[in-house]
Amino acid sequence: xxxxxxxxxxxxxxxxxxxxxxxxxxxxxxxxxxxxxxxxxxxxxxxxxxxxxxxxxxxxxxxxxxxxxxxxxxxxxxxxxxxxxxxxxxxxxxxxxxxxxxxxxxxxxxxxxxxxxxxxxxxxxxxxxxxxxxxxxxxxxxxxxxxxxxxxxxxxxxxxxxxxxxxxxxxxxxxxxxxxxxxxxxxxxxxxxx
Amino acid sequence: xxxxxxxxxxxxxxxxxxxxxxxxxxxxxxxxxxxxxxxxxxxxxxxxxxxxxxxxxxxxxxxxxxxxxxxxxxxxxxxxxxxxxxxxxxxxxxxxxxxxxxxxxxxxxxxxxxxxxxxxxxxxxxxxxxxxxxxxxxxxxxxxxxxxxxxxxxxxxxxxxxxxxxxxxxxxxxxxxxxxxxxxxx
Numbered sequence: 110x111x112x113x114x115x116x117x118x119x120x121x122x123x124x125x126x127x128x129x130x131x132x133x134x135x136x137x138x139x140x141x142x143x144x145x146x147x148x149x150x151x152x153x154x155x156x157x158x159x160x161x162x163x164x165x166x167x168x169x170x171x172x173x174x175x176x177x178x179x180x181x182x183x184x185x186x187x188x189x190x191x192x193x194x195x196x197x198x199x200x201x202x203x204x205x206x207x208x209x210x211x212x213x214x215x216x217x218x219x220x221x222x223x224x225x226x227x228x229x230x231x232x233x234x235x236x237x238x239x240x241x242x243x244x245x246x247x248x249x250x251x252x253x254x255x256x257x258x259x260x261x262x263x264x265x266x267x268x269x270x271x272x273x274x275x276x277x278x279x280x281x282x283x284x285x286x287x288x289x290x291x292x293x294x295x296x297x298x299x300x301x302x303x
Numbered sequence: 304x305x306x307x308x309x310x311x312x313x314x315x316x317x318x319x320x321x322x323x324x325x326x327x328x329x330x331x332x333x334x335x336x337x338x339x340x341x342x343x344x345x346x347x348x349x350x351x352x353x354x355x356x357x358x359x360x361x362x363x364x365x366x367x368x369x370x371x372x373x374x375x376x377x378x379x380x381x382x383x384x385x386x387x388x389x390x391x392x393x394x395x396x397x398x399x400x401x402x403x404x405x406x407x408x409x410x411x412x413x414x415x416x417x418x419x420x421x422x423x424x425x426x427x428x429x430x431x432x433x434x435x436x437x438x439x440x441x442x443x444x445x446x447x448x449x450x451x452x453x454x455x456x457x458x459x460x461x462x463x464x465x466x467x468x469x470x471x472x473x474x475x476x477x478x479x480x481x482x483x484x485x486x487x488x489x
Contacts, residue, residue: 160371
């Protein structure tokens with residue numbers, strides 16, 4: 110079973126061997142959980158979202174077209190489930206399909222040349238990156254996690270979010286800039302103040 | 304050369320800028336510590352996110368998904384292996400139960416004022432079968448058998464039986480509940 114590709118497992122499941130779906134679940138559940146946690150920031154809700162996404166994926170497996178990988182397809186379902194859960198919580202709109210007002214505006218950043226090498230190599234920096242990821246607004250955090258974690262291309266994120274390429278690029282730029290700013294602020298507070 | 308924009312630097316890291324522009328940005332980075340640091344920050348961030356441990360989904364989640372899709376959370380290979388393991392464990396459990404029962408009854412019968420000889424009659428044939436089974440299991444190691452008979456280390460064998468019973472109970476619970484107390488795969 111270990112050597113089978115996702116596509117081969119899907120063929121088995123569609124052929125009636127539904128138990129093989131457990132292998133797909135085992136392969137992808139932790140990454141899905143990580144993305145859901147970054148978006149929802151609540152373990153119970155994240156588990157619920159991942160469970161819902163896998164059940165939906167199983168039920169729609171026959172419609173899976175091999176144009177993308179299974180993980181990209183699964184993330185799309187998961188992203189929609191998480192977005193819906195976020196919308197139900199209230200707060201700002203969570204759809205990213207129509208936010209054309211969010212261009213790739215260049216922002217002012219402090220002089221980074223002052224940051225010594227030792228800072229960006231240590232365990233403390235690692236911790237600061239992780240904490241900064243958790244500070245990002247949920248959708249940015251979700252997109253940035255998928256982008257970094259699976260080395261996804263812009264086009265794959267278009268598939269996942271259903272948003273136009275321009276919007277995805279703008280959102281991704283914003284997520285990375287916010288993340289960079291959060292990191293710089295953290296190390297700035299600690300190091301530049303010395 | 305002016306500083307590349309942040310957007311350009313991100314695309315440079317993503318290998319999404321043209322060859323000529325990539326060369327220009329590369330040259331700029333050798334001279335500009337600010338832009339170089341920005342690129343390094345971005346690369347480090349990516350490395351760190353990729354190397355951070357994933358958040359582990361619970362076993363319960365997997366079990367619930369498989370219940371929803373109408374099948375226990377176990378693949379056929381695991382099921383086959385568990386079936387073989389289950390048979391082996393079941394055999395040990397049966398031997399253990401019989402062994403414990405016999406040893407307890409024997410202890411009762413060894414009491415000086417025991418006034419129920421009929422129990423001995425009932426147990427005797429069973430005891431013979433049990434001893435033959437033990438002898439056949441240990442026939443390749445006659446010295447072990449002898450040691451067992453000589454020392455009569457009943458306590459040791461009782462411990463073995465209890466451990467075997469525990470394994471049997473866990474295996475049975477595993478099969479009944481459809482959970483993975485016994486992991487057959489890493």
